[in-house]
Amino acid sequence: MAKTFACKDIGMSCGFKTKAKTDDELMEKIKAHAAEAHNMKQVDAATAAKIKAAIKSSMF
Ligand SMILES: [Zn+2]
Numbered sequence: 001m002a003k004t005f006a007c008k009d010i011g012m013s014c015g016f017k018t019k020a021k022t023d024d025e026l027m028e029k030i031k032a033h034a035a036e037a038h039n040m041k042q043v044d045a046a047t048a049a050k051i052k053a054a055i056k057s058s059m060f
Pocket of ligand 1 (some may be wrong): 037
């Protein structure tokens with residue numbers, strides 16, 4: 001089971017997609033991307049909640 005996330009699922013238009021084995025690992029990748037691509041040095045609680053809600057579990 002993999003966890004996947006796409007920026008477009010939270011209304012971002014950058015086309016970024018990522019996946020990881022766990023939510024925590026995925027969150028780290030998303031934070032790194034957010035800092036780099038969206039100049040979001042800190043992911044606030046509201047955004048983190050949005051991201052968590054948008055994380056999908058995938059068989060692939
Ligand atoms: Zn993005």
